Amino acid sequence: xxxxxxxxxxxxxxxxxxxxxxxxxxxxxxxxxxxxxxxxxxxxxxxxxxxxxxxxxxxxxxxxxxxxxxxxxxxxxxxxxxxxxxxxxxxxxxxxxxxxxxxxxxxxxxxxxxxxxxxxxxxxxxxxxxxxxxxxxxxxxxxxxxxxxxxxxxxxxxxxxxxxxxxxxxxxxxxxxxxxxxxxxxxxxxxxxxxxxxxxxxxxxxxxxxxxxxxxxxxxxxxxxxxxxxxxxxxxxxxxxxxxxxxxxxx
Amino acid sequence: xxxxxxxxxxxxxxxxxxxxxxxxxxxxxxxxxxxxxxxxxxxxxxxxxxxxxxxxxxxxxxxxxxxxxxxxxxxxxxxxxxxxxxxxxxxxxxxxxxxxxxxxxxxxxxxxxxxxxxxxxxxxxxxxxxxxxxxxxxxxxxxxxxxxxxxxxxxxxxxxxxxxxxxxxxxxxxxxxxxxxxxxxxxxxxxxxxxxxxxxxxxxxxxxxxxxxxxxxxxxxxxxxxxxxxxxxxxxxxxxxxxxxxxxxxxxxxxxxxxxxxxxxxxxxxxxxxxxxxxxxxxxxxxxxxxxxxxxxxxxxxxxxxxxxx
Numbered sequence: 001x002x003x004x005x006x007x008x009x010x011x012x013x014x015x016x017x018x019x020x021x022x023x024x025x026x027x028x029x030x031x032x033x034x035x036x037x038x039x040x041x042x043x044x045x046x047x048x049x050x051x052x053x054x055x056x057x058x059x060x061x062x063x064x065x066x067x068x069x070x071x072x073x074x075x076x077x078x079x080x081x082x083x084x085x086x087x088x089x090x091x092x093x094x095x096x097x098x099x100x101x102x103x104x105x106x107x108x109x110x111x112x113x114x115x116x117x118x119x120x121x122x123x124x125x126x127x128x129x130x131x132x133x134x135x136x137x138x139x140x141x142x143x144x145x146x147x148x149x150x151x152x153x154x155x156x157x158x159x160x161x162x163x164x165x166x167x168x169x170x171x172x173x174x175x176x177x178x179x180x181x182x183x184x185x186x187x188x189x190x191x192x193x194x195x196x197x198x199x200x201x202x203x204x205x206x207x208x209x210x211x212x213x214x215x216x217x218x219x220x221x222x223x224x225x226x227x228x229x230x231x232x233x234x235x236x237x238x239x240x241x242x243x244x245x246x247x248x249x250x251x
Numbered sequence: 252x253x254x255x256x257x258x259x260x261x262x263x264x265x266x267x268x269x270x271x272x273x274x275x276x277x278x279x280x281x282x283x284x285x286x287x288x289x290x291x292x293x294x295x296x297x298x299x300x301x302x303x304x305x306x307x308x309x310x311x312x313x314x315x316x317x318x319x320x321x322x323x324x325x326x327x328x329x330x331x332x333x334x335x336x337x338x339x340x341x342x343x344x345x346x347x348x349x350x351x352x353x354x355x356x357x358x359x360x361x362x363x364x365x366x367x368x369x370x371x372x373x374x375x376x377x378x379x380x381x382x383x384x385x386x387x388x389x390x391x392x393x394x395x396x397x398x399x400x401x402x403x404x405x406x407x408x409x410x411x412x413x414x415x416x417x418x419x420x421x422x423x424x425x426x427x428x429x430x431x432x433x434x435x436x437x438x439x440x441x442x443x444x445x446x447x448x449x450x451x452x453x454x455x456x457x458x459x460x461x462x463x464x465x466x467x468x469x470x471x472x473x474x475x476x477x478x479x480x481x482x483x484x485x486x487x488x489x490x491x492x493x494x495x496x497x498x499x500x501x502x503x504x505x506x507x508x509x510x511x512x513x514x515x516x517x518x519x520x521x522x523x524x525x526x527x528x529x530x531x532x533x534x535x536x537x538x539x540x541x542x543x544x545x546x547x548x549x550x551x552x553x554x555x556x557x558x559x560x561x
Contacts, residue, residue, distance in 0.1 A: 018339065
């Protein structure tokens with residue numbers, strides 16, 4: 001356990017001691033700020049039964065920033081170790097392979113969470129300054145963040161998988177982007193495949209991230225996502241672990 | 252400390268090492284010698300649990316490097332040839348990080364970090380970013396990191412490659428002093444270094460061990476072992492005839508220049524016939540201008556054992 005903590009500390013320091021982290025954070029907050037501003041502007045025009053939380057978390061701004069942040073966070077994690085050759089000193093120390101994979105995943109997760117936490121303040125301040133009903137019930141505020149946490153495990157795991165597949169960060173970023181966006185648009189299969197059977201429709205609806213956020217931002221906490229995303233994340237991390245071992249042994 | 256049995260590593264299309272078997276006992280400093288591509292780095296990578304063997308077994312301190320890898324790694328300090336370091340960390344940070352990974356903590360970690368910094372001469376640069384260090388310093392950081400948990404065994408892959416003569420000397424002294432407390436397996440091209448630091452040499456060529464012996468024995472074994480150079484005026488004598496009569500002389504080749512004969516005398520290994528030659532010269536009233544003994548070097552051994560007939 002202590003080794004895992006040491007590895008995690010090192011991985012986090014790589015994030016936070018590099019200027020990249022702060023540039024990403026800065027740009028991310030700008031995007032969030034703009035998104036929030038537009039959400040309020042939209043609601044100012046006419047009365048609506050949507051709360052600002054709903055508008056914020058279902059806007060294009062949100063989804064674009066959500067999907068694009070994962071390749072950026074995760075592309076470096078494994079690929080750089082292979083590229084630099086530091087994998088050799090890392091794996092000849094008495095550390096277990098799974099500890100390395102877990103520490104990189106956890107560091108990326110923590111960084112990802114630190115990206116979203118500031119936006120929580122928008123809603124809390126808004127609720128405090130303005131009309132409480134505009135942000136809806138309490139559940140409406142923390143439910144989307146809960147979903148962000150859970151979906152985040154899945155997408156970060158996807159990014160880690162992409163990074164472990166290659167030594168080139170750009171390739172890792174591209175693979176991660178493809179997988180992330182591909183999964184997000186999985187419901188489009190229904191429009192592509194001619195025989196849109198109800199089973200396919202239901203299956204894709206089950207995993208559609210858009211629908212999940214839609215219900216969570218209304219305060220409806222669907223427990224199915226708590227099984228789906230973490231279990232998928234675990235599967236992806238397991239595959240990452242296998243690929244990591246495979247690449248190491250091939251060297 | 253190290254036991255290797257029939258170690259084989261095959262990559263698609265090429266056999267890196269084949270049926271390697273050797274042992275390194277506690278306290279030895281063994282030099283792994285071989286041309287590029289001989290399989291030295293591969294063997295070291297297998298020993299450090301970085302790469303698994305295709306066949307065969309290797310043991311470090313009794314632990315199988317493949318099946319008991321974690322335990323084996325705890326006894327080992329490994330410095331790869333490329334000395335991969337995290338450029339974004341400072342020397343201090345890096346040493347503490349690696350020490351922590353190897354199981355040190357608290358006061359012990361701090362003490363060990365200070366000790367290896369002192370040993371490797373890193374005190375002045377302990378706050379510098381690793382990315383800004385020269386090759387010599389990077390090598391020293393790598394060595395310090397390998398030493399930090401006081402391993403029984405050190406495996407160093409080309410520890411002096413790319414260093415300037417001063418740095419090489421420093422590292423050589425360091426290795427010699429470390430040899431008193433640790434077992435060391437190092438690989439190198441620099442043969443003079445092996446002669447000076449190693450108690451035993453293993454010569455590896457094309458994945459197979461060609462020889463394994465002390466440097467002196469190896470040098471003694473090869474054909475071109477001893478040569479004496481004599482430059483003398485011999486009056487009416489034929490130097491070749493006269494010199495060949497001396498006990499222990501294998502062959503003589505002579506050139507004449509300006510009345511002086513330059514002779515190359517091949518002698519038995521480990522014999523010094525200069526006194527005999529001098530006495531002979533005095534007897535026959537020769538004038539000697541040069542009398543030197545050239546000993547074969549490890550390089551001669553190396554070339555003889557590993558030359559490829561291209």
